[in-house]
Amino acid sequence: MATPTTHDTGTAPAPAESGAPGAVHRVRIPLRISDFVGSHVNNVRFQEFSQDARMMFFREKFDVAGSRVPVALARWMEIDFRRTIAMGVPEVWVDVQTLRVGRTSYTMRTSIGSESTGPEPCAVVDTVMVVTAADETTTLEINPEERAALLGHREEAG
Structure with missing residues (x-):
């Protein structure tokens, strides 16, 4: 089971209305043999790690009394593959961050x-x-x- 942990960015988050990116939230996802192809993690799995980490982020941020978990659909996605993760690695870390929140959409980055x-x-x-x-x-x-x-500014919401 993936274990969410918070990753401190070292700086205080900016106010929500400033348009500044949100805080970084780190989760860890255990790897399975089926995540690998050849001697490295299958590229398709990176999209799945991203989706799983976003879901964990949403559960933590919106799973509170009186909160509406927004239904959100992926409109656009880009993956920048920088290097492989080799066979034998027990888990990956995924940093989740909201980069921008607009009127009806938002942009998230997972590293x-x-x-x-x-x-x-x-x-x-x-x-x-x-x-x-x-x-x-x-x-x-x-x-x-x-x-x-x-x-990441729930306390400032009202």
């Missing part, structure tokens, strides 16, 4: 690496998410509480 590959990511995934109603066709505006949670 993926492992202890054995060092502090620099092996892949960086940028994803634009669009918030929708339950019908998944009607876009919704992101409210101030959701904006604060996405940027």
